[in-house]
Structure formats: C-alpha cells, structure tokens
Amino acid sequence: MLFTAPDLARRLEAAEALHVTRQIESYRRLRPGCTALAEPIAGGVAIASDAAFGRKLNHVVGAGLDRPLTPDDLDRVERLYDGMGLPTEIDLCPHADAGALTALATRGYRVNAFSNSYGRLLTAADLAPAAVPGVEVRRVEAAEAERFVATSVAGFSVQAHRRSADLLEVLARIALDRADTTLYLAFVDGTVAGSAGLAALETPEGPVAHLYIASTHPSQRGRGVQAALLNARLADARRMGLELASIGARPANTSARNAERAGFRLAFTKPTFARPPAV
Secondary structure (H helix, E strand, O other): OOOOOHHHHHHHHHHHHHHHHHHHHHHHHHOOOOOOEEEEEOOEEEEEOOHHHHHHHOEEEOOOOOOOOOHHHHHHHHHHHHOOOOOEEEEOOOOOOOHHHHHHHHOOOEEEEEEEEEEEEOOHHHHOOOOOOOEEEEEOOHHHHHHHHHHHHHHHOOOOOOOOHHHHHHHHHHHHHOOOEEEEEEEEOOEEEEEEEEEEEEEOOEEEEEEEEEEEOHHHOOOOHHHHHHHHHHHHHHHOOOOEEEEEEOOOOHHHHHHHHOOOEEEEEEEEEEEOOOO
C-alpha cells in the first residue's frame, strides 16, 4: 500500500518540478530566442513562458519542502509574473513548511484552485496488463509525429476549461521533443482514438514514472481508450525498472477518475495560492 509520508511527498514534488522544468527546456528549443525560464525557488521551481499560455506554463511547483518560503522568494517570483501581467500562482504541497501559509496570507494570496497528485506502486503484475477489447496501443514512431500532435490537440480541444490551440500544439510538440518521454497512440478498429506520454524522471529523491498529456479523440470516448493507454504506460514503466508512477489531475475530472480506476491513490491535494499582478 502507498503511504504518503513526507519522503514520498518530496519525491512526487521533485518529479513534478523536474517535469515542468523539462517542459520549459523543450519550449526553449522549439522557440529559439524566447524568454522562457525555469528558476529555482525555495527548493522548487518557478516556470515562465508566454503570458498567453496562462498558468499551464507559468506557475510555481515544489516550493517550501526543503526550506521555508521566504519574503525574498516571493519578491522574486512576484517580480517575474508581474512583469508578464500574470497572477503569481503557487501550487503548495500540504507537506511544505508551515510558515509558507503565513507568508502567503500576509501578502494577500488567496486559493483559486486545487490539483490532485496521485501515486501508484508498480509491481510484476503490471508487466501483463489486462487487454481492453477493441483497443490497440503502440508507441509512436518517428513518421507518426504529426499524427500524435493532431490527436493530442483534438482530444484536449473539448475540455471544460478550454486551452488555446497554440498552447495545445506547443504541449504536444514539447512531448515529442523530450528525450525522457515515450509517446503512445491508441487505435479503435484501425482509427486513431487517443494519445499519451510517459516520462521517466530521475530525481534526487528517486526515480518516478510520470504519466501525462493523455487525451481521447472526442469521437472515441467511452471505449476504454484511456484505460488501455494507462495499462500500456504502466507496463513499460515497470519494464524500465521503475517502481513508482505519478499522475496530476484536477479533482473529480475524467483524468482523476481514470487514475483511480487504474489503481492510483490520492497522495495529496494541493491548493493553488494566487496573487493578482501588480497594476
């Protein structure tokens, strides 16, 4: 059974911080000359890219676990996001130093959202996943890069909280660019039905298989596509020798339900503390 002690929280947060750092590194390769950055902050990282991308590629992760989040830290990140006309948004792990709450409250931060961090131990049983009838999953080949991008964009384009087409394409191309990521396509009766990624992350706290960018084509929902993509990625992660998998999701959304059905356990829920940009 997975028990969320502070050491596991640090490992999951280290994986998330490394994941978003790799996102920015890839974005910089895709758009040379851009001003995107990933800046260490209180043991975590503040990422900044394009203001048009909102919080997805502009927020703070993992701060306050290794050391307190200080007023000087907040000064730095506020200057960063104020300069972009964006709110400063900090996803705070509940295992962070308790002083972070006081520091944020003193400066007028308010909670505007929550996100769930899920974990799952991998075992030998994952090497032989149950098949999902009618769904075939395979790794993306080099010649299928554009098919992966189109499938990912189509799947995310109908979410409740819609993202811009530019952001959706950027996220798909970032996944293609990352050397730590294996990508997948799912097929139903020979038709592309979904896509997903698996990042093998080596953190100072230990390795983590991070599952991300999973989507289903709107015409193929309800066919078990995400279950098949989850099973395939967990099997590959175990073959890589990884023993811990992670997924992030908003509470009660489809990704959260799929993760729990696949045996993931809620490790913790993170509030997002936000401060409006300075006028």
